[in-house]
Amino acid sequence: MKFIKDFINKQKKLNLLRELKVITYKDEHYIQVGNKKYIDFSSNDYLSLSTHPYLKKRSIEFTEKYGTGGNASRLLSGTFEYHILLEEKIKSLKNKEEGLIFGSGFIANSTIIPSLVKEGDIIFADRLVHASIIDGILISKARFFRYKHNDIEHLEYLLKKERNKYKNSIIITESIFSMDGDKARLKDIVFLKNKYNSFLYVDEAHSTGIFGKNGAGLIEEEKLSNEVEIIMGTFGKALGSYGAYITCNKDIKKFLINKARGFIYSTALPPGVIGASIGGIEMLTKEPFRRKKLLANSKYLRDRLKENGIVVKGDSPIIPIIIGDTEKTITIAKKLRDLSFYILPIRPPTVPQNSSRLRISLNYSHSKDIINNFIEKFLNIYENYKN
Numbered sequence: 267m268k269f270i271k272d273f274i275n276k277q278k279k280l281n282l283l284r285e286l287k288v289i290t291y292k293d294e295h296y297i298q299v300g301n302k303k304y305i306d307f308s309s310n311d312y313l314s315l316s317t318h319p320y321l322k323k324r325s326i327e328f329t330e331k332y333g334t335g336g337n338a339s340r341l342l343s344g345t346f347e348y349h350i351l352l353e354e355k356i357k358s359l360k361n362k363e364e365g366l367i368f369g370s371g372f373i374a375n376s377t378i379i380p381s382l383v384k385e386g387d388i389i390f391a392d393r394l395v396h397a398s399i400i401d402g403i404l405i406s407k408a409r410f411f412r413y414k415h416n417d418i419e420h421l422e423y424l425l426k427k428e429r430n431k432y433k434n435s436i437i438i439t440e441s442i443f444s445m446d447g448d449k450a451r452l453k454d455i456v457f458l459k460n461k462y463n464s465f466l467y468v469d470e471a472h473s474t475g476i477f478g479k480n481g482a483g484l485i486e487e488e489k490l491s492n493e494v495e496i497i498m499g500t501f502g503k504a505l506g507s508y509g510a511y512i513t514c515n516k517d518i519k520k521f522l523i524n525k526a527r528g529f530i531y532s533t534a535l536p537p538g539v540i541g542a543s544i545g546g547i548e549m550l551t552k553e554p555f556r557r558k559k560l561l562a563n564s565k566y567l568r569d570r571l572k573e574n575g576i577v578v579k580g581d582s583p584i585i586p587i588i589i590g591d592t593e594k595t596i597t598i599a600k601k602l603r604d605l606s607f608y609i610l611p612i613r614p615p616t617v618p619q620n621s622s623r624l625r626i627s628l629n630y631s632h633s634k635d636i637i638n639n640f641i642e643k644f645l646n647i648y649e650n651y652k653n
């Protein structure tokens with residue numbers, strides 16, 4: 267198996283060999299890696315809920331009552347009342363007819379998409395959609411076009427040219443993009459999906475819990491929940507738990523229960539995880555100040571960076587500082603870690619070539635003091651690496 271060694275050596279040379287870092291402790295304010303404590307700027311725990319006593323309590327309650335295991339696949343003896351309760355909660359939050367839970371966002375995207383479209387159908391997806399969506403598309407064998415990121419004119423050009431040659435058509439986008447932190451142009455996309463008789467699938471992994479009056483996401487904020495056939499999202503990010511969901515109408519839910527292989531052939535999520543997810547959704551109503559502070563601080567950090575001449579894209583708690591060169595990005599991230607800011611370089615293939623970046627992911631627990639301190643330290647380091 268020479269190719270394995272060859273791959274490792276090649277990645278090493280390119281500075282692209284990734285390795286696991288072990289975290290030994292986490293609370294609301296710190297993570298510990300080895301003996302060193304850091305302020306975590308790299309997690310998706312946007313609302314700092316994963317260490318919240320209320321979520322722990324809900325998780326333990328469900329574990330005490332039902333045990334630790336998932337029992338079986340949902341279609342066998344794996345559907346418990348707690349799954350139904352969570353599906354009820356997520357559908358009300360998202361203001362849709364039905365909810366359906368999946369083991370993870372990866373399972374959901376990679377198996378729902380091929381249930382919906384096949385050879386003879388067509389998919390239009392934003393160029394920056396998540397790897398799990400790409401895998402779903404490839405598995406489906408449908409014809410596939412990636413439109414330029416958030417480029418509505420390009421999307422319409424492709425729809426006009428290609429849509430009618432195929433039977434069913436889906437448009438797929440994220441609502442907040444995971445590596446750029448920017449918002450999809452949802453209203454324009456909805457207009458086009460109606461005009462070109464397509465189905466709309468939106469991944470809200472990074473906006474659920476953060477945007478909208480009730481914290482449902484960007485679709486809520488833009489009042490489009492009736493216009494999106496499938497709203498997908500995860501419990502593993504702002505909601506502080508694990509797993510994924512879609513919300514949709516009754517027929518789509520019935521269809522997917524019978525079709526989506528990742529739903530049918532995978533063990534149901536266990537009670538402790540579901541309890542934490544339920545707790546996470548409940549916190550959106552109990553502590554709405556979390557998302558408000560997070561959004562205000564995100565704007566604050568973006569504005570300070572821009573004032574200092576740093577180009578930052580987007581409009582969310584995901585704040586990418588694009589450095590470009592991979593080696594440089596790695597060095598800056600390391601220097602920031604030496605100063606106790608846990609920031610990881612994001613590099614190809616996760617992002618396109620020559621767009622290596624520091625991905626700052628703000629959480630509720632980051633105070634203004636922490637943010638100001640970060641800005642000062644970052645600017646000092648960056649000074650030496652400017653192009």
Ligand SMILES: *Cc1c(COP(=O)(O)O)cnc(C)c1O
Pocket residue numbers: 369370371372373375396398440444469471472500501502509510
């Ligand atoms: C994290 C993420 C997923 C995958 O969800 P998991 O539950 O972590 O498997 C899917 N889509 C997007 C946009 C994501 O950021």
